[in-house]
Amino acid sequence: MQRRTFLQTLSLASLAGTIPSISFNTFANTLSGESVKDLPPLQGELTLYLGRGEGGLYEDVLNAIKKRNPEFTLKIRRGPTAALANMLLAEAKAGVSRADLFWAVDSGAIGQVANAGLAKPLPAEIMQQFSPEFRFNNWAPVSGRIRTLPYNPSKVGNKQLPKSIMELPNCDLSIAWAPAYASFQSFVTAMRLIEGEEATLQWLTAMKRKARKYAGELGVVMAVERGEADIGLANHYYTLRLKAGKPDANLQLAFTNNDAGCLVNASGVISLTENKTAVDFIRYLLTTEVQTYLANEAYEIPLAGNVVPPRGIPALDKISPPQIDLTKLADLRPTLSLIRKAGVL
Amino acid sequence: MNTWPKSYIVAALIAATALFPVGVLLSLAADSTQVFDAYNIQVLVNTVLLMLITACGAVLLGVPLAILLTYVQIPWKKFWLVLLAAPLAMPSYLGAFTFYAAFGYSGEISQLTGIETPTFEGLFGASVIMILYTYPFVLLSTRAALSSLDASQVYAARTLGMSLFKSLWHIALPRVANGIAAGALLASLYALSDFGTPAFMGLDTFTRVIYVEYNAFGLSQAAMLSLQLLVIVALVLYLESRVKGSQEPPGRHLLFWPNKKQTLLMITAIIPVILLAIVLPIGIFSLWLWRDGLGNFELAYAWHSAQASMLAAAAAMIIALPLAHASLRGKAGRLMERIVFVGFGIPGIVMGTALVYVGLQLPFLYQTLGLLVVAYLLRFLPLAIGSIRTATENLDTTTVNAARILGASPNEAFRRITLPLTMRGVIAGGALVFLEAMRELPATLLLGPTGYETLATYLWRVYEAGYFGLAAIPGLLLIFISALGLILMLTGERFNDLELNKESKAR
Numbered sequence: 001m002q003r004r005t006f007l008q009t010l011s012l013a014s015l016a017g018t019i020p021s022i023s024f025n026t027f028a029n030t031l032s033g034e035s036v037k038d039l040p041p042l043q044g045e046l047t048l049y050l051g052r053g054e055g056g057l058y059e060d061v062l063n064a065i066k067k068r069n070p071e072f073t074l075k076i077r078r079g080p081t082a083a084l085a086n087m088l089l090a091e092a093k094a095g096v097s098r099a100d101l102f103w104a105v106d107s108g109a110i111g112q113v114a115n116a117g118l119a120k121p122l123p124a125e126i127m128q129q130f131s132p133e134f135r136f137n138n139w140a141p142v143s144g145r146i147r148t149l150p151y152n153p154s155k156v157g158n159k160q161l162p163k164s165i166m167e168l169p170n171c172d173l174s175i176a177w178a179p180a181y182a183s184f185q186s187f188v189t190a191m192r193l194i195e196g197e198e199a200t201l202q203w204l205t206a207m208k209r210k211a212r213k214y215a216g217e218l219g220v221v222m223a224v225e226r227g228e229a230d231i232g233l234a235n236h237y238y239t240l241r242l243k244a245g246k247p248d249a250n251l252q253l254a255f256t257n258n259d260a261g262c263l264v265n266a267s268g269v270i271s272l273t274e275n276k277t278a279v280d281f282i283r284y285l286l287t288t289e290v291q292t293y294l295a296n297e298a299y300e301i302p303l304a305g306n307v308v309p310p311r312g313i314p315a316l317d318k319i320s321p322p323q324i325d326l327t328k329l330a331d332l333r334p335t336l337s338l339i340r341k342a343g344v345l
Numbered sequence: 346m347n348t349w350p351k352s353y354i355v356a357a358l359i360a361a362t363a364l365f366p367v368g369v370l371l372s373l374a375a376d377s378t379q380v381f382d383a384y385n386i387q388v389l390v391n392t393v394l395l396m397l398i399t400a401c402g403a404v405l406l407g408v409p410l411a412i413l414l415t416y417v418q419i420p421w422k423k424f425w426l427v428l429l430a431a432p433l434a435m436p437s438y439l440g441a442f443t444f445y446a447a448f449g450y451s452g453e454i455s456q457l458t459g460i461e462t463p464t465f466e467g468l469f470g471a472s473v474i475m476i477l478y479t480y481p482f483v484l485l486s487t488r489a490a491l492s493s494l495d496a497s498q499v500y501a502a503r504t505l506g507m508s509l510f511k512s513l514w515h516i517a518l519p520r521v522a523n524g525i526a527a528g529a530l531l532a533s534l535y536a537l538s539d540f541g542t543p544a545f546m547g548l549d550t551f552t553r554v555i556y557v558e559y560n561a562f563g564l565s566q567a568a569m570l571s572l573q574l575l576v577i578v579a580l581v582l583y584l585e586s587r588v589k590g591s592q593e594p595p596g597r598h599l600l601f602w603p604n605k606k607q608t609l610l611m612i613t614a615i616i617p618v619i620l621l622a623i624v625l626p627i628g629i630f631s632l633w634l635w636r637d638g639l640g641n642f643e644l645a646y647a648w649h650s651a652q653a654s655m656l657a658a659a660a661a662m663i664i665a666l667p668l669a670h671a672s673l674r675g676k677a678g679r680l681m682e683r684i685v686f687v688g689f690g691i692p693g694i695v696m697g698t699a700l701v702y703v704g705l706q707l708p709f710l711y712q713t714l715g716l717l718v719v720a721y722l723l724r725f726l727p728l729a730i731g732s733i734r735t736a737t738e739n740l741d742t743t744t745v746n747a748a749r750i751l752g753a754s755p756n757e758a759f760r761r762i763t764l765p766l767t768m769r770g771v772i773a774g775g776a777l778v779f780l781e782a783m784r785e786l787p788a789t790l791l792l793g794p795t796g797y798e799t800l801a802t803y804l805w806r807v808y809e810a811g812y813f814g815l816a817a818i819p820g821l822l823l824i825f826i827s828a829l830g831l832i833l834m835l836t837g838e839r840f841n842d843l844e845l846n847k848e849s850k851a852r
Binding site: 047075091096099218219333340 | 384560810
């Protein structure tokens with residue numbers, strides 16, 4: 001139902017969406033979100049490079065924006081986030097520019113493009129919508145995600161859950177993971193930066209002996225719920241999405257402390273052109289309606305304005321993510337070669 | 346005679362363009378930092394293993410089927426033959442995708458029936474898929490060789506007391522070894538250049554790793570890998586050119602009349618192949634269609650596929666003509682025609698990598714429909730040429746000679762005699778290019794204009810996002826297009842051997 005409400009609010013603007021007024025106070029209360037009704041209509045044509053998003057859900061947001069703005073044409077080039085970041089860099093080097101906007105599921109890729117000087121500065125009032133730790137230079141975060149350890153409580157029983165991700169292969173638990181998945185690779189990059197190459201390689205090799213491989217992280221949480229594995233590695237929202245469809249699912253979330261295992265990453269957007277429409281498009285992504293939709297339907301953590309985060313996960317200040325420069329996560333190549341060296345991919 | 350005919354100029358231009366991608370790769374690879382590392386060896390081993398297993402498996406599956414479908418009188422022989430040749434027309438990535446989704450712990454089969462099936466992935470999965478979709482090469486080439494074989498020697502051996510299998514093994518098979526080898530080489534070539542199957546199965550072969558490198562925009566590394574792949578392709582092509590079909594004077598035809606029980610047994614043996622290669626993909630896509638409905642599918646995807654392919658087909662028909670003309674004019678022309686065939690040996694992913702670089706240097710081409718059509722042309726022009734050549738080979742040269750004697754210039758003879766008589770080949774060639782381009786995946790993925798989603802790229806996106814149900818419509822449409830291709834092949838000149846034992850009917 002909420003999905004329908006969102007689509008109607010955004011596309012027809014006839015029904016006012018229920019804007020949540022109660023907040024868990026995760027972020028400063030003073031942040032003010034914008035509503036699509038305050039935004040100017042979009043006009044003209046924009047090209048968006050869309051780093052492989054959560055499939056249909058990001059697609060729904062874009063379709064709703066298109067529907068609300070009939071005089072606006074959006075051309076979308078889709079691809080893996082890192083691939084599009086590299087493509088943007090190669091295009092810039094060759095003096096070819098095709099994209100106006102880049103929306104990616106990984107801050108690392110965004111940072112890579114922004115650091116290359118391709119991002120155009122965003123107006124201060126956009127930055128005002130974020131709490132200070134999410135105010136970045138030249139780019140706007142859209143939604144957050146946490147690395148988690150979904151586990152099956154009846155299978156785990158009273159066995160000890162690992163407190164640190166590095167302990168995981170030494171636990172007496174069977175593991176499910178999805179090493180081909182982009183989020184997993186970002187996470188290994190974080191581990192490589194925090195723990196070093198040697199430790200990461202050892203971790204991967206030890207994990208390989210115990211872990212069963214799945215195609216995506218939704219597959220991982222489904223397998224854990226079915227009891228094929230005791231514990232898995234996946235972004236937080238897969239567990240929440242599964243539980244939304246199956247409230248009595250045999251699934252709980254565990255978090256590690258201050259290591260790559262509870263990395264907080266953000267999807268984000270940059271403008272590659274000094275174009276008012278591009279900036280307005282970014283404002284659309286940060287509206288209360290879109291943020292509410294992403295929280296309610298995609299179970300992602302809303303970062304702009306004052307939107308209630310999805311239920312079922314602790315507030316961001318209750319977990320201890322590692323201190324890491326998210327923009328450094330773009331360096332995927334050494335990570336891939338490590339994963340291959342361990343024979344995991 | 347000293348001036349070159351006009352068609353030579355066109356042909357030379359096209360031949361030069363066909364070699365161009367290789368040149369681009371060479372210049373790109375020149376800045377590659379790493380020529381060969383340990384991981385590269387692993388990729389080489391994977392690729393070669395996949396190629397060898399595919400070839401062996403295709404022979405093991407294709408040869409018995411060929412014997413069965415040539416010599417044994419089973420009911421509905423033509424029906425089985427068409428069905429067993431059908432996987433040839435289907436891109437193996439459709440099979441790989443549905444196998445990937447159907448089997449395994451959380452696959453469709455275990456969800457529907459509760460039976461746990463093994464996962465298809467890696468070298469094992471890729472090999473099974475490859476064999477299932479390439480054995481028809483061996484089946485058809487072996488069958489062509491078998492049906493021209495004189496059976497008297499087999500009968501003689503049988504009379505002298507040799508068992509049936511021994512006599513087939515020692516007497517029939519050695520004489521069709523070249524036919525088997527030709528089919529096996531085609532199967533290896535397919536295994537080498539396919540991108541979708543190793544990608545869906547997660548096996549690091551050259552094509553998949555080139556895609557990974559491309560995604561990191563390591564264009565020079567991708568170019569280096571592409572050249573290494575091309576070396577293997579060239580080797581297989583060379584071997585293929587060395588294999589000559591043996592021709593025996595036609596003699597008695599070998600025929601077996603099995604009893605009911607044997608017939609049933611043989612048909613039961615055939616059925617799993619058909620189930621896995623054809624019924625499973627259709628079934629899975631239909632299941633998704635029934636369960637998930639139309640999803641986000643837009644007709645625009647089908648239109649984009651058709652649009653780019655039509656442009657390529659039209660251009661191929663126009664361009665193939667001067668080449669055919671030139672090749673009829675003399676040695677140099679024939680050489681140029683052969684050069685154009687290089688494109689057919691270049692895997693789509695390699696062509697894509699080369700042309701992306703060209704596009705980056707020439708921004709007016711980058712991410713345009715034009716560049717995509719050029720890629721299709723360079724890859725599939727040989728199909729049009731091959732089709733035209735078959736038509737011209739069947740041409741009675743005396744008519745052309747007669748026209749020349751009666752005073753027609755070479756050009757007039759071409760325009761008024763050769764051209765009308767080859768028109769059927771031209772159109773068939775265009776249709777082949779069209780269907781092949783509709784299904785092309787990797788080059789379209791790399792070169793397509795922004796927002797220009799085709800059936801194949803939509804299928805790929807759906808796979809990457811994990812929303813498999815949305816693949817129903819593009820999957821079924823691609824199967825339908827493949828079926829059209831099969832019909833075209835069956836009615837075309839090249840697959841006449843599919844017709845049911847002409848000699849035995851004549852007799």
